[in-house]
Amino acid sequence: MAGRYGVSSGSATRHSSRRRSRVRRRSRFHGVRVTVLSCSLAVTAGVFALAGTATGPDVPASAGVLPPLSERDGDDASRGTDRVPGTKTAGPVMVKVVVEPPVEAPVDPNVKPVADAALPAGSGTGHRVVFDITQQQVWLVDADDAVVRTYFVSGSRYDQLPTGTFDVFSKSRDTVSWHGTETMEYMVRFFRGENSNIGFHDLPVSTATGAEVQTLSQLGLPLSDGCIRQDLEDAVALWEHTEVGTPVVVVRT
Structure with missing residues (x-):
């Protein structure tokens, strides 16, 4: 309906x-x-559970959770109140000792060193000249075997002089080096070398500069090309002490 x-x-x-x-x-x-x-x-x-702090029977739920910044002490909010600056216990102090090298007086290039070694044993007898290659030292000995003068020299850096007894065979008041670049005075020759004769003379003077080729303070060091260099006063003394035929004894100590 x-x-x-x-x-x-x-x-x-x-x-x-x-x-x-x-x-x-x-x-x-x-x-x-x-x-x-x-x-x-x-x-x-579940995601929050994975991202959060692990908890368990031995880990409290609050482990690893920092208090709010407002509740932290000091400027460094990560430090607790137990860490107070300046309260550390000082350990043993390690002191570094700096040893300064001894201050040596500057070497005066115009002062020759003092030679005080004794006349070598077995260096001959009578009036003679003794030259020790090892010590780079010369002794002028009189007829009574008394040392009248001793001093340092500069012998050959090439060590081409043999030991033994030789005789002075020539003398020259002035001379020139075998390579022509140096002049010498008071030359006393006693050994005939391979390139030139070897003898005693004063410190050579360079023909190019007009200056001596070494200083007095360097005496005692082997610096020459073959001859034996001496201070001028010592060169004059040896010149006067020798004549042609005077023995020259070369030793190594």
Whole structure:
């Protein structure tokens, strides 16, 4: 039977059925929402659990959690109140001792060193000249075997002079080196070398500069090309002490 608006009761029943169906569908959707939300909460809780501080039977839940900055002490908020600057216990003091090298007086190039070694044993007898290659020292000995003068010299840096006893065979008041670049005075020759004769003379003077080729303070060092260099005063003394035929004894001590 049609209703007031031409709608039968069957139609109303069908409308009510549809409404209940929509309600049921809505209820199902609500169920899905709740289920999804529950899953999201579970996943989120799991992530926080992984990222958080580990806890367990031996680890308190508050382990590793710093207090707020407002509750920390000092300028360095990472330090606790137990660490107070200046309260460390001093250990043994390690003192570095710096040893300064001894201050040596500067060497005056115009002062020759003093030779004080004794006349070598077994260096001959009588009036003679003794030259020790090792010590770079000369002794002028008189006929009574007394040393009348001793001093340092500069012999050959090439060590080409043999030991033994030789005789003075020539003397020259002035001479020139075998290579022509130096001049010498008071030459006393006693050994015939491979390139030139070897003898005693004063400190050579360079023909290029007009200066002596070494200083007095360097006497005692082998610096020559073959001859034996002496201070001028010593060269004059040996010149006067010798004559052609005077023995020259060369030794190594």
